[in-house]
Amino acid sequence: MSGPQVRIRWRDRPVDLETLWLHPERSAAPVMVFLHEGLGSVAMWKDFPRRLCDALGWRGLVYSRPGYGRSTPRPDGDTWQADFLHQQAHEVLPALLEALGLDRPDAAPLWLLGHSDGASIALLHAARASARLQGAIVLAPHIFVEDLSVRSIEQARQAYLDGPLRSGLSRYHDDPDSAFWGWNRIWLDPAFRHWNIEAELHTLRCPLLAVQGLDDEYGTLQQIRRLKGPAPQTRLLELAACGHSPHRDQPEALIDAVAAFVRSPQSPAA
Numbered sequence: 001m002s003g004p005q006v007r008i009r010w011r012d013r014p015v016d017l018e019t020l021w022l023h024p025e026r027s028a029a030p031v032m033v034f035l036h037e038g039l040g041s042v043a044m045w046k047d048f049p050r051r052l053c054d055a056l057g058w059r060g061l062v063y064s065r066p067g068y069g070r071s072t073p074r075p076d077g078d079t080w081q082a083d084f085l086h087q088q089a090h091e092v093l094p095a096l097l098e099a100l101g102l103d104r105p106d107a108a109p110l111w112l113l114g115h116s117d118g119a120s121i122a123l124l125h126a127a128r129a130s131a132r133l134q135g136a137i138v139l140a141p142h143i144f145v146e147d148l149s150v151r152s153i154e155q156a157r158q159a160y161l162d163g164p165l166r167s168g169l170s171r172y173h174d175d176p177d178s179a180f181w182g183w184n185r186i187w188l189d190p191a192f193r194h195w196n197i198e199a200e201l202h203t204l205r206c207p208l209l210a211v212q213g214l215d216d217e218y219g220t221l222q223q224i225r226r227l228k229g230p231a232p233q234t235r236l237l238e239l240a241a242c243g244h245s246p247h248r249d250q251p252e253a254l255i256d257a258v259a260a261f262v263r264s265p266q267s268p269a270a
Contacts, residue, residue: 008095010066017096018042018070022053022060030109030134031102034062035093035118037245038183039156041069041172048247052113055255056262059108063096073178080186082195085117089124103132111262112136115247116218117183123227124197127204135207137258139246140216143223144196145187152218153187160184201230208234209261213242213249235261 005016020042023029034049036042041064053060064071065088074080097103102110111134114122119141126136142149159165160180169176186192208231210224227234237257242249 005070006063006096006099008092008099010092010095013075015066015072015092017066017072017092018064018068019096020049020060020062022050022062024059026057026059028108029058030056030111031059031061031107032056032111032113033093033097033102034060035112035114035121036062036064036068037116037118038187039068039169039179040064040115040118041179043069043172045247048251051251052255052258055259058111061100061102065092067175067178067182068173069179070174073175074182078182080182082186082189082192084182084186085120085197086124089121090128093121093125105132107132109134113139113258114141115139116244117142120197123201123204123208126206126208127201129206133206135209135262137209137211137261138224139211139254140213140219140244141210141223141227142219143198143201143226145193146219146223148220149218150188150193153184157184157188198226198230201227204231205233207261207264209237209258210234211237211239211246211254211257213239213244213246215242216244218244 003020006019007014007016032053034045036044042062045062049060049062066072067074101107110132112122119138122136122138123141126133166176169180173179210227212221212224221238224236239246239250239253246254
């Protein structure tokens with residue numbers, strides 16, 4: 001169940017973002033912000049954010065990006081450009097944090113947990129973030145475009161046109177076409193094949209845990225292993241019997257790993 005929508009101004013227009021607060025009564029506890037995948041939403045996280053926050057004793061903020069879930073859909077005719085993840089990291093997320101007062105110097109410690117596209121957004125945001133950001137956990141991030149990713153996204157397009165994917169997404173998005181085509185068209189745009197954020201991550205200083213399944217159908221392990229170049233502080237976790245969604249395929253192992261990571265000696269939460 002989502003909470004109240006939060007209105008921000010983005011690209012000179014008002015945008016309402018679907019949000020869900022977990023354990024808001026823990027007013028002094030750190031906040032974990034959850035950033036969903038390319039077809040995700042608040043509801044599509046299922047119970048994982050709550051389970052993780054219960055294990056940590058933290059608060060959680062889950063939100064749907066513009067065009068997803070119960071948030072404002074994309075305007076008619078709007079087409080995402082190759083910098084769409086940068087816009088989310090450098091414009092939408094900061095606007096949401098400001099609207100909620102989470103960017104104030106006296107606010108509680110802030111962490112990010114992103115999945116897939118949301119993990120890329122978390123990395124881009126963390127690379128520019130102030131010292132207030134305590135750390136980030138990225139699940140199956142994209143830092144460059146691989147043939148494997150493109151093939152799987154082409155298959156998703158066919159499943160949306162011919163199979164049950166559209167009806168499935170309609171349970172989680174007010175406008176499933178807005179969610180699907182915004183994501184699918186830019187990922188399959190030939191101009192996007194050159195997208196690569198490795199050079200931008202050399203300024204990433206916060207603790208970073210990067211997690212990927214050995215059976216990920218959307219990316220090879222190079223997506224997390226190459227993070228060690230620009231961000232040598234990165235800890236890697238490669239999970240067996242796990243596809244593109246570690247929080248669904250291996251939730252217990254992931255919760256244990258995140259809890260150990262945020263409590264480790266080099267973590268600000270230790």
